[in-house]
Amino acid sequence: MCGIVGYIGKEQAAPILLEGLSKLEYRGYDSAGLAVRSADGKVRVVKAKGRLKVLAEKTNDGKSLSGTIGIGHTRWATHGEPSEINAHPHLSSAEGAKGGDDPDANVVGVHNGIIENYQELKDKLLRHDYQFYSQTDTEVAIKLVDYYYNKYGIGPIDAIAKTMVRIRGSYALVMMFKERPDEIWVARKDSPMVIGVENGETFVASDVPAILKYTRNVYYIGNQEMACLKAGEVHFYNLDGDEIQKEKVAIEWDAESAEKGGYEHFMMKEIHEQPKAVEDTINAYIKGDKTDLSESGLTDEEIEKIERIFIVACGSAWHVGMVSQYVIEDMTGIPVRVELASEFRYRKPIIGENDLVIVISQSGETADSLAALREAKNKGAMTLGIVNVVGSSIAREAEHVLYTLAGPEIAVATTKAYSTQLIVCYILAMHIGRIKGILDKKVIDEYTAELKTIPDKISKILTDKERLQWFAAKYANAQDVFFVGRGIDYAVSLEGSLKMKEISYIHSEAYAAGELKHGTISLIEDGILVIGVLTQNDLYEKTISNMVECKARGAFLMGLTTYGHYEIEDTVDFAVYVPKIEEHFAASLAVIPLQLLGYYISVAKGLDVDKPRNLAKSVTVE
8 A cells, every 4th residue: 555765865865755755646645754864864754644745845845854865655544544643754762743853763664564463562562661652553663673673782684674573464664774874774575665776876665656767677675575775776685684686677667657648637548548558468468360478487288287267356357357257268168266365365265286376466466466376376276467567476476477568557446457457368268268179270360350459449439438528427426326237248347336436436336237136126216327238249138128127217327338239229318339349358348438437427526536535556455
């Protein structure tokens, strides 16, 4: 969740920290804070409740804080309500509730994650005369580092290592020590962190966009590892305190790709980037007329052994799995089960060495998905990660990985990551189907030709978005919206419903259309909006029938179908059309109008599209 940035170099730190945090505000925007060490060695801490702009105003865009080393944080609250006191950075001294100079603070730090045993650790520290000013688990972690540092008279490596051993949960910790004025120390378990070194400067951040302007050459700190940052250099250590070597990773994104590029919101920019992102992803895995997954390391021999497939994910990635379940089973004959990552390991799944567990995550850092991946590996299953971020935890820990080529996605509500994940799953299904002998060359060629039409067809949908904008303005005050569909259309409805609720705050639900009569139809009353998705010809009439039942009870109907089904206008009150395509791939087109609808309703209501309340982009805590 939260966003972290650190800098040490020759420039003034505060403006760089604020700029980096602005690129990470999608990770949390309850409060923010900076800690900057001045030339005389003193650390000045400034905090503010609310969006990052409040902190920027409070510090005159960072100009009121002098110093070339500092750390910053934008918070998504877990322990403790959003407030200036609970905002990071936190200090090891009893002071620091609202920031300022504190000469007694040996350690000042920021944290992303959740410390599960913080109360136990807090009780221990209270017995050793530590005083607490906040409700956060982060303050406990900072003071625990200070406790070990003072108790044993040891350096940062040992103090941090002892703290890491005692903490249960996930964390990315970034700290400065009073007695080490030219260093920043970091530690990581499960929560992501990236470090960049360029031209005598060193940067650390929760995510790549924060430092893209300064460097595209980065290091990924591993799980349960530490690092010491100095100006222009970084040293990595394991829990035993031994120095370890890391290789730099080149980030292909450029700094401009993380900017709005003239669009009012990142979400609209990313909706319009889908044709290119989809095309890039197709070209990465289809060479000529053949699927090529050689970069994943998944061999034909391993594929031949697959008896069952489990798709594990959260949120929109889980909806990708729901679509893919239908596609993969049809194309491969292999039974597929789609699991919520947050439930997967707790139900003690029965999986074995001939099962393939596919974990889908945009960030590659989703805590529940990462835990599910580890559970699958522990049980001996084959594992495959589908992720967007090179070098992320899931990418490193899965046996095999397929990357989506979506580029940086900033808006909290996913669009292009969802679309590229679908493409990878389609190609994976085709690849497995070919190797299993289910799909012959003729069918593969037909599917490949259809896949390659998707980017242009998405572009065509985007040229006709004004009608959806008009419709969204009309229904911006809706209280309840229901999405219905069957088969793949039901899976698309799940994503449409999520887009509606997460950025417009309208209560919406998605149902398999045939289930309406088993209870849900009791909720239908005059004026309620029911959106039907109808791209599957064999299921079209059945879904229409279910929608007519809603209309008879006063519902206003919107129908989303393919060109040619113009008779739908005799039934629905508002019709939206997408180009025809091979029905396995229809989700890639049907989802676009639903993304636009959610976006336009949010805009019509005057909401913050890119930063919806209570949500963060990368969920790195359980």
